[in-house]
Structure formats: structure tokens, C-alpha cells
Amino acid sequence: MPSEAPARCAACAARNRALCAGLADRELAALHAIGRRRVLSAGQVLTWAGDPAIVCGNLVSGLLKVARQEADGRTQIVGLLFPGDFAGDPFDTRATDTIAALTEADLCIYPREALARTLEQHPAAERLLLRRTLATLTAARRALPMLAHARAEARVAAFLLDMAYRAEVSGDRPFVLPLSRGAMAEALGLAIETVSRHITGFRDDGLIALSGLRGIRLLDRVALARRSG
Amino acid sequence: MPSEAPARCAACAARNRALCAGLADRELAALHAIGRRRVLSAGQVLTWAGDPAIVCGNLVSGLLKVARQEADGRTQIVGLLFPGDFAGDPFDTRATDTIAALTEADLCIYPREALARTLEQHPAAERLLLRRTLATLTAARRALPMLAHARAEARVAAFLLDMAYRAEVSGDRPFVLPLSRGAMAEALGLAIETVSRHITGFRDDGLIALSGLRGIRLLDRVALARRSG
DNA sequence: CGTCGCCTTGAGTGCACTCAATTATTGTGG
DNA sequence: CCACAATAATTGAGTGCACTCAAGGCGACG
Numbered sequence: 001m002p003s004e005a006p007a008r009c010a011a012c013a014a015r016n017r018a019l020c021a022g023l024a025d026r027e028l029a030a031l032h033a034i035g036r037r038r039v040l041s042a043g044q045v046l047t048w049a050g051d052p053a054i055v056c057g058n059l060v061s062g063l064l065k066v067a068r069q070e071a072d073g074r075t076q077i078v079g080l081l082f083p084g085d086f087a088g089d090p091f092d093t094r095a096t097d098t099i100a101a102l103t104e105a106d107l108c109i110y111p112r113e114a115l116a117r118t119l120e121q122h123p124a125a126e127r128l129l130l131r132r133t134l135a136t137l138t139a140a141r142r143a144l145p146m147l148a149h150a151r152a153e154a155r156v157a158a159f160l161l162d163m164a165y166r167a168e169v170s171g172d173r174p175f176v177l178p179l180s181r182g183a184m185a186e187a188l189g190l191a192i193e194t195v196s197r198h199i200t201g202f203r204d205d206g207l208i209a210l211s212g213l214r215g216i217r218l219l220d221r222v223a224l225a226r227r228s229g
Numbered sequence: 230m231p232s233e234a235p236a237r238c239a240a241c242a243a244r245n246r247a248l249c250a251g252l253a254d255r256e257l258a259a260l261h262a263i264g265r266r267r268v269l270s271a272g273q274v275l276t277w278a279g280d281p282a283i284v285c286g287n288l289v290s291g292l293l294k295v296a297r298q299e300a301d302g303r304t305q306i307v308g309l310l311f312p313g314d315f316a317g318d319p320f321d322t323r324a325t326d327t328i329a330a331l332t333e334a335d336l337c338i339y340p341r342e343a344l345a346r347t348l349e350q351h352p353a354a355e356r357l358l359l360r361r362t363l364a365t366l367t368a369a370r371r372a373l374p375m376l377a378h379a380r381a382e383a384r385v386a387a388f389l390l391d392m393a394y395r396a397e398v399s400g401d402r403p404f405v406l407p408l409s410r411g412a413m414a415e416a417l418g419l420a421i422e423t424v425s426r427h428i429t430g431f432r433d434d435g436l437i438a439l440s441g442l443r444g445i446r447l448l449d450r451v452a453l454a455r456r457s458g
Numbered sequence: 459c460g461t462c463g464c465c466t467t468g469a470g471t472g473c474a475c476t477c478a479a480t481t482a483t484t485g486t487g488g
Numbered sequence: 489c490c491a492c493a494a495t496a497a498t499t500g501a502g503t504g505c506a507c508t509c510a511a512g513g514c515g516a517c518g
Binding site: 180181182192193195196197199200213 | 496497498499
């Protein structure tokens with residue numbers, strides 16, 4: 001039965017968050033027909049900015065960065081992709097961003113052109129992508145005031161709170177930051193040293209506890225929230 | 230004939246740039262049936278952030294700003310809307326941004342809910358909105374590195390070049406900046422004084438000529454481009 | 459002619475940057 | 489398992505840029 005939800009999709013960890021969520025079996029089968037799984041190890045690149053755009057994909061697990069190279073050689077992260085998020089632009093023949101894995105990442109990837117054709121034949125899928133893109137736009141715009149005005153302390157505090165939220169960690173339970181200090185600096189538009197200074201500052205003030213390079217516990221979310229605004 | 234392109238649309242200045250462009254007469258008639266014209270004078274607000282989202286619209290002439298209020302009371306412009314651009318989010322019941330006119334502006338506005346229903350019935354229109362939204366996302370992300378890293382001089386230079394491009398002005402022909410210094414500061418994430426200082430700096434260096442508060446000529450685009458990045 | 463809004467110019471300060479050195483952690487081979 | 493190397497993070501010192509605060513100029517408009 002071609003209209004049944006494919007077994008791979010039914011078992012997918014991102015099944016209920018990705019573009020696939022809410023699609024009828026018919027649309028899901030159409031997507032499944034052109035998709036395949038791919039694992040990226042940390043640091044590997046999915047698309048290079050400027051190169052012809054070959055693939056798009058749904059992130060199943062792990063963390064991707066969407067980044068741009070600046071004239072002075074620095075890198076600015078313009079988006080972080082979490083499980084369920086969509087990577088790439090089905091209608092752009094040339095990639096505008098470099099998309100790379102910050103951790104080991106599991107993706108369901110689609111050839112860009114085939115995906116574009118499939119979307120044209122399945123308005124329900126296209127509608128989902130539209131809503132998702134509108135949400136992504138809102139997220140990008142939320143980051144604008146942060147990068148434009150907020151002081152370094154506020155950026156770091158807000159980022160830590162956001163990471164805890166995304167890791168679905170409540171209270172002061174420990175969790176692992178999926179980004180290095182360098183990646184955080186790229187995302188927050190700061191120098192590595194500045195990120196480091198404020199993180200150790202928070203630790204010295206008793207707002208957080210650190211263990212190893214990536215382990216962290218938020219001891220005082222209220223104080224962190226106060227410093228984030 | 231209900232499937233004819235309505236006369237108002239045929240005469241519209243934004244007919245070939247707005248969401249309407251490329252729509253078949255049938256879709257155009259559906260949009261026309263729920264749309265009406267509205268003129269905003271400079272400073273008037275179309276939507277307030279946080280209020281229920283009532284309307285969306287296509288900008289026909291003039292300039293709108295899409296702005297967010299920060300915790301410290303400052304305003305950050307997260308998008309500028311030029312003729313043909315789409316304002317609002319048809320699927321969001323609450324406005325996330327304050328949208329206001331920077332100049333007198335002419336819009337074709339649609340009740341949000343009716344527009345959402347119309348889009349669901351007309352996949353071609355929805356597809357156009359998707360492509361437009363993807364382009365807007367790219368534009369927002371292009372602004373991110375600017376606000377995160379670029380020095381004030383680079384931001385102002387890039388902005389002036391962009392304004393000339395949007396005004397479709399070539400060479401050193403004079404044109405009118407549609408924004409006040411204050412609005413430019415809100416868009417560039419700078420203080421008014423900083424914008425003013427760099428503009429007069431460019432004038433003193435012979436890169437631009439000013440006439441009145443809004444009039445400007447770009448005398449040396451190459452030098453401006455050099456200073457923009 | 460005076461007022462109001464917008465813009466310009468000046469002085470001084472603070473924050474985040476760069477450069478530089480040290481420490482901590484992770485990974486690898488003996 | 490330990491020593492070592494390589495990478496990542498921290499810490500320190502000094503500087504520059506854009507900010508705030510403040511005053512003055514310029515035009516538009518009544």
C-alpha cells in the first residue's frame with residue numbers, strides 16, 4: 001500500500017516535530033520516496049555557502065548551525081537547528097548559508113529539486129513549510145535586537161536559559177551544552193574571551209555550576225533571567 | 230466575469246511586485262474580494278505588537294517599518310517594507326511586531342482570517358507567499374552579521390548604498406532618504422548621534438553630498454562600498 | 459518672531475575587543 | 489595506565505569605539 005506511512009517514518013524520532021508532522025500518509029509517502037538518512041559527525045558540512053544547492057533535510061537528532069562568513073573572515077551563526085527543524089531552501093538553486101553539524105547529527109535529506117517538485121504537488125506539505133518558515137523568520141527577528149543592543153552579559157544569560165529550555169531541563173538539573181565556547185561566540189556575536197569571562201562570572205556569582213567544558217547546571221534561573229534583560 | 234483581473238488590481242502600482250504578481254485571474258479575484266485600500270500617514274501604526282492580529286497587507290507605495298520593543302524601552306527595526314512587500318503573518322493570531330509607516334504609505338489590506346482561508350483554497354497564492362517569506366528570512370539573516378559585528382561606519386555606508394539601490398538611483402543622482410536619522414539608528418542598532426557623526430564624516434570626506442535633512446547624493450560609491458565592509 | 463522638532467557637535471566614560479600567556483581538558487600512542 | 493600532545497578555555501593588560509550626557513544650530517511652522 002503506497003499510501004501507508006512508511007515504517008522508517010513511523011519510527012522516526014522527529015516524526016511529530018518535523019515537516020512530516022501532520023502530513024497525511026499520502027504526502028508522507030511522497031516525501032519518503034525521495035528521502036534518505038544521513039549521519040553527520042561534528043564539524044561536517046551539509047551545504048557550503050555559494051555552492052549549488054543540492055539537498056535539503058529534516059534534522060532528526062543533533063545540532064546544526066546555519067552560518068555566514070563575513071568579509072573580515074569571521075563567522076556569524078544566523079540560526080541553530082534542533083531536532084525537527086528544516087534545513088535549506090527548496091527553491092534556491094544556490095546555498096546562501098553554510099550549514100554544518102555542531103554535534104553528531106542525524107538527518108533525513110531530500111534532493112532539492114525533487115523536493116521542490118513534491119511540494120508543488122502537495123499543497124499540505126507546502127503549507128507546513130510556510131508556517132515553519134514564518135516561525136523561523138520570527139526567531140531570526142527575535143535575535144536581531146539581541147545582537148544589535150544587548151550587552152554581552154545579557155546575551156550569554158539569555159543563551160544559557162534558552163539552551164536549558166531546548167534541552168528540556170527544569171530546575172537545576174545538569175545538562176550538556178551542545179556548543180563549544182567558540183560556537184557560542186559565533187552565535188552571540190561576541191569574542192570567545194568575552195563569552196568565557198561572563199560564564200565564569202556567573203559561576204563565581206553562584207548562578208550556575210560547571211562540570212567539565214560542556215556540563216552545566218542553572219542554580220538561579222531568576223537571577224539569570226534578570227541579567228538577560 | 231468573476232475570473233477577470235479586477236480593474237483596481239490591473240491599475241495597481243505594485244501589481245507586478247506584490248504577492249499578486251504571477252497569480253492567475255482566479256486567485257487574484259479571490260484576493261481582491263477580501264481586500265481594500267488604506268492609506269497610512271507617516272507615523273501611523275498598522276499593527277501593535279502584542280495586540281490581536283487583525284490585518285495583513287501588501288504595500289503599494291511608501292515605506293513601513295517592522296519593529297520590536299526591547300526591555301530597556303529602545304526600539305529595534307527588524308525589517309523595512311518597500312512597495313510590493315507583504316506585511317503581517319496570516320497564521321499568527323497575535324501580532325509579534327509593531328508595523329508602522331515611516332512615510333505616507335498606500336496599502337492593500339486583507340482581514341487576516343479571511344486571507345488565511347483564501348490561501349488555503351489557493352495553493353498558488355500560498356506558494357508565492359512561501360517564496361516571499363523565504364526571501365524575507367534570507368534578508369533578515371543578512372542583517373544579523375551587520376548588527377552583530379560591523380562597525381558603525383560600515384553599517385551606515387552599507388545602509389546608504391542599499392537605500393540608493395532601493396530608490397533605483399544610479400551614479401551620483403540625488404535622492405531622498407525615506408528615513409529620519411532616528412529611524413536609521415533604529416534600523417542599524419546605533420545611537421542617533423553615531424549615525425549623524427558618520428554621515429557628516431562621509432560628507433566631509435567627499436563621499437556624499439547632503440541637501441536638507443533628507444536629500445543625499447552618493448559621490449563615491451566605490452569608497453562607500455570599501456567602508457561598508 | 460518665537461517655538462518645536464530634528465540634527466549636529468563636543469566631552470567623557472565604559473564595555474568588549476585584541477593581543478598575549480597560562481591553565482584545563484581531551485585525545486593518542488607507548 | 490601514564491606521558492605527552494593537541495585542542496579548548498581561562499585569565500590578564502591595554503586600547504578603541506560607540507555610548508551617554510549636554511549644549512548648540514538649523515528649519516519648519518504657526
